[in-house]
Amino acid sequence: MTAWRQKNESYKRKTALRNTAVIIGYTALLILSLLVSMNTGYTRLSPLDTLRTLFGGGNDKEKLILFDFRLPRIVVSMLAGAGLALSGCIIQGVSKNALADPGLLGINAGAGLMVLLYVLFFGAQSFLSIFTLPFLAFFGAGTAAVIIYALAVKKGQGAAPMRLILTGVAVQAGISALTTVLIIKLDDDQYDFVVAWSAGSIWGSNWKFVLALLPWLLLLLPYVLTKARVLDVLNLGDETARGLGASVEKEQRKLLAVSVALAASSVAVSGSISFVGLIAPHLACRLVGPRHSILLPACALTGAVIVSAADTVARVIVQPSEIPTGIMVAVLGAPYFLYLLAKSRR
């Protein structure tokens, strides 16, 4: 065996090992975040109490706090983080733009407008069913995304990345303006709710919200994984992708729809959390490289860790009140992002 052959073999082994280590490391972080998060909050539960309650012991109060308040919230934060991160990863792949995130496709703005309209007509307290909200958010986000895509697409050439971003910014500004106008019509309760939602407070803290979000992820995640190869090839540019036999425009549309669905269902239960969709793919890509078969799972885990960790911090940093998780994510995420930009300037 020649020297370079050995070198290549050892590199491949190391890569496989690294990828496994990243996935295991993230899972460990996720469990750690879960444990810490269960222990922290307005009412202190010691780690021992938590464990005892978790395994069937504990008094009613402890059970109530853990199973009815904390766990569902932690699970929602993890699921929403994973959904938003995946959505961002897909959008960055499809638009070939490292600065793209779900907000770019008008998802947050479109979903926000629908949430607002819902609150306006049915009131903040009278949710008919939390299960309708993801659909409404998807409808709003989808409409915004379709408008942006239709304006960005050039006949026979697909959506040019730059046009996608520019139309995204414009349409978002329009929707935000409309949202602001509508906010004036809200009463105090409704106003509080909408403001909290758009700051990304994870307001859905019971199991219903988990049930409203989980099926979307369970359905879409396997589908996205089958599209890993397509995302890889789309990343090479439209012409190269077409040369390799990818139906570029069809795949772009399918993937964007999935991305909108993932982000909209997440945002519907978690509130408007930005930055995860932008940062998680960057972080994951630095760890495992640009191949989507490993990047997508790593990205979902990164998102779950970021949002659940941010949510824990958000709940304890200014006790007894709390900071909206979305704000916390931005506070943690913005400096990292600036660091990335400064680094890439070199």
Add this chain to the structure above:
Amino acid sequence: MNSIATESLAVAYEDNLVVSDLDLAIPQGKITAIIGPNGCGKSTVLKAVGRILKPKSGMVYLNGNDIQNLSTKEVAQKMAVLPQSPHAPAGLTVGELVAYGRFPHQRGFGRLTPDDRKVVAWALEVTRLSELETIAVDNLSGGQRQRVWIAMALAQQTDLILLDEPTTYLDLAYQLEVLELLYRLNREQGCTIAMVLHDLNLAARFADYMIAIQGGDIICHGSPEEVMTADVLQKTFQIDAQIARDPRTGKPACLSYDLIKPHYEKSGGK
């Protein structure tokens, strides 16, 4: 062996008709070089032939079938197309990029089968990249990078390869390296190669068949001896060329040339 030809092909960008009525055939098993001045439509023709661009009217035939009726995946199993200066994502290794060439042969989750791996190893070997398999593509020199893209096209296992200016941005030695690789693929593997080339002398040196295009029309096609004449080059490039025989290769070469009339008079005072 796969063949490709066009019949009264018309291609337009938006409403701007670049090619209006083109009949062209790429000879099988040969190296074809498409030459012509900037904006003459040579890249456009190549893209239309490679179904990267949809023609406005007319036909592109792959093995006698209308290419528009074939799925893009089917086409990719028979013909590889490399655009001008393609871009690889940061951090992707040579081996990983070349493995993307297996795309049209994969389904579902698309893990590489042992057969896929064999083809990738072969493509790396033919392009003399085996040693660089685990190096990131962005760390390579321009010539090596172009070889990686050609290796990716080879991994598609097609005997028809289209390339749009594979030597752009490369210095003299790298240009030769890439063209010699393509020459070897043609002679040893029997690949049909069609490419757009800027450098006339390199085109004449490596191509078996040349097509000179001007204003979306074929001015002349045939062997380098037939196309590299003062008369054809005058019609194609508006130059007064002096053609000699390259003492090393025996192929025709443009020794020197002058403008027949200044470009600005022709193109309307630009």
